[in-house]
Amino acid sequence: MNTDRELQIRERMTSHWLTSENAIRAYIAGAVRSFTDREDLLQQVALTVARRFEEFDESRPFLAWALWLAKSRIIDFYRSQGRQPQMLDDNLLDKYAEALTERQQAVPAQREALERCLEELPDRSRTLVGMKYHDGLKIDQIAEAIRSTPASVRVTLFRIRDALANCIKRRLASEAIE
Amino acid sequence: MIPDTLRQQIDQWLDGDLPEGERARLKESLEQTPEALEFLSDRALLHTMLAKSAAFDSLPLNAALDYSEFDHSSKKPILQRDRLLAQPWIWASSATVACLLVISMLLLPNVEASPAELVKKTIAEYRTAIDRCYAVKVETEIWPLRKRLPGRAVPADSKLWVRGNTFVQFFDSSGDPLVWGRDAQGAVWFTLSGKSAAIFEANEIPDVLQDVCDLRTLDVTTLLESLLRDYDLKYTDREDSNQTILASPLPEVSNAKYGTVEIEIDTRSGLIRRVSLERLRAKRVLAVISFSLEKIQNRENSLYEVQTHLEPNADVLERGTGFGRRSELLKEFLQKLRFPNATL
Numbered sequence: 367m368n369t370d371r372e373l374q375i376r377e378r379m380t381s382h383w384l385t386s387e388n389a390i391r392a393y394i395a396g397a398v399r400s401f402t403d404r405e406d407l408l409q410q411v412a413l414t415v416a417r418r419f420e421e422f423d424e425s426r427p428f429l430a431w432a433l434w435l436a437k438s439r440i441i442d443f444y445r446s447q448g449r450q451p452q453m454l455d456d457n458l459l460d461k462y463a464e465a466l467t468e469r470q471q472a473v474p475a476q477r478e479a480l481e482r483c484l485e486e487l488p489d490r491s492r493t494l495v496g497m498k499y500h501d502g503l504k505i506d507q508i509a510e511a512i513r514s515t516p517a518s519v520r521v522t523l524f525r526i527r528d529a530l531a532n533c534i535k536r537r538l539a540s541e542a543i544e
Numbered sequence: 545m546i547p548d549t550l551r552q553q554i555d556q557w558l559d560g561d562l563p564e565g566e567r568a569r570l571k572e573s574l575e576q577t578p579e580a581l582e583f584l585s586d587r588a589l590l591h592t593m594l595a596k597s598a599a600f601d602s603l604p605l606n607a608a609l610d611y612s613e614f615d616h617s618s619k620k621p622i623l624q625r626d627r628l629l630a631q632p633w634i635w636a637s638s639a640t641v642a643c644l645l646v647i648s649m650l651l652l653p654n655v656e657a658s659p660a661e662l663v664k665k666t667i668a669e670y671r672t673a674i675d676r677c678y679a680v681k682v683e684t685e686i687w688p689l690r691k692r693l694p695g696r697a698v699p700a701d702s703k704l705w706v707r708g709n710t711f712v713q714f715f716d717s718s719g720d721p722l723v724w725g726r727d728a729q730g731a732v733w734f735t736l737s738g739k740s741a742a743i744f745e746a747n748e749i750p751d752v753l754q755d756v757c758d759l760r761t762l763d764v765t766t767l768l769e770s771l772l773r774d775y776d777l778k779y780t781d782r783e784d785s786n787q788t789i790l791a792s793p794l795p796e797v798s799n800a801k802y803g804t805v806e807i808e809i810d811t812r813s814g815l816i817r818r819v820s821l822e823r824l825r826a827k828r829v830l831a832v833i834s835f836s837l838e839k840i841q842n843r844e845n846s847l848y849e850v851q852t853h854l855e856p857n858a859d860v861l862e863r864g865t866g867f868g869r870r871s872e873l874l875k876e877f878l879q880k881l882r883f884p885n886a887t888l
Contacts (some may be wrong), residue, residue, distance in 0.1 A: 392588035
């Protein structure tokens, strides 16, 4: 293989990956409970994509192909532990992949909207989100840090996420009208 | 709109915080309520976007967020070290993964690997538990029974699914389907039209059945390991990324199962596209068997279990039903396998 072609392949693959990474992470998170296992699986999927990229048919959506590979890795993961998938079986994994593929196009705009929506959050809510996603604290650690209960933290975070989801929808809808 | 309790359960699952007792209920809801799966998709994307939000990037990695707006006076401080260790999302940023991709591409061989190196790479690929389907063709002119039944077609075409050491093979025997396989426990089973079946546990498989396993199925790892150990390997042909290796038994190997073996491997993926091998008995070629890769697809574990291929009320002969009755059924199965159109 000549150098120019290798370079083109790497560029295409990296570009596809960066566009799809959110959805691939979301796919793994829906299927596997532990954060450590999720990260391991993401790396395995990345390696598999790299190793098999020449098989990818450019006329078809990259995300669907990558999620197909991710599904194999997830099923392998459970098999290696002698367990059935905890949350999503074979059929649901397919449906879940379809749902994420449908949403893929909207993700860049949603990310932009989310940044604006986070700015609108009250400080208290923003700090709580930061503890969860920036500091990577578990729910009970957050509860301990703010002298609250895990149940209360769960409900508060649930409401914040709802508020953020609504804010994203509202922003995208108003941008569409403009 | 799905109930709040279900939506909260989905959040908890994504937070890695859903109690074990509630997981079965959530799984059931996801199976039965399409809206729940839609919500999971939206929410999982939101979680992912939050984890990578630039809103927190302005903070240095070891900076403490200001918790002071929470109304308490003696909150327990969280150690900086704990904070750093607890940031999996940040450690595995897009940049890290993108680098991983580029590095792995750089690691791909730019120079042609030797046949042995290619076979080793393929062994590694096949250790993963992935389901692969091969079209199988068996060609033989030497079985005595075939000579006694001139004009009868050899049952050459079948589909073989393999996953590691397990397999299931389907023969379309003139509308009288034959299926057989080996399950995860190593038991070999077969069915006649789904109406009757026999199972031989791993420690009681008759030699004749073991021979048929060796002849008609593809244990890729064992085959490749024996190629590395007992064969002289040479490249013969290359088309795009597919490389063909011709393997000939080394002269000092006296008990080789296979004669000449031709194997086509996709050098990029390590996938075996085609295998053609001479099956030997007493140093004579018994048959030439060809396996061509048709597809790779995740299949349920049940594909490799006999129960999946039985009709209701099928007569199943298991351990404990007596070896004699199972042997009788085995004879019938082997006859049908060899001569599908013969009237027995």
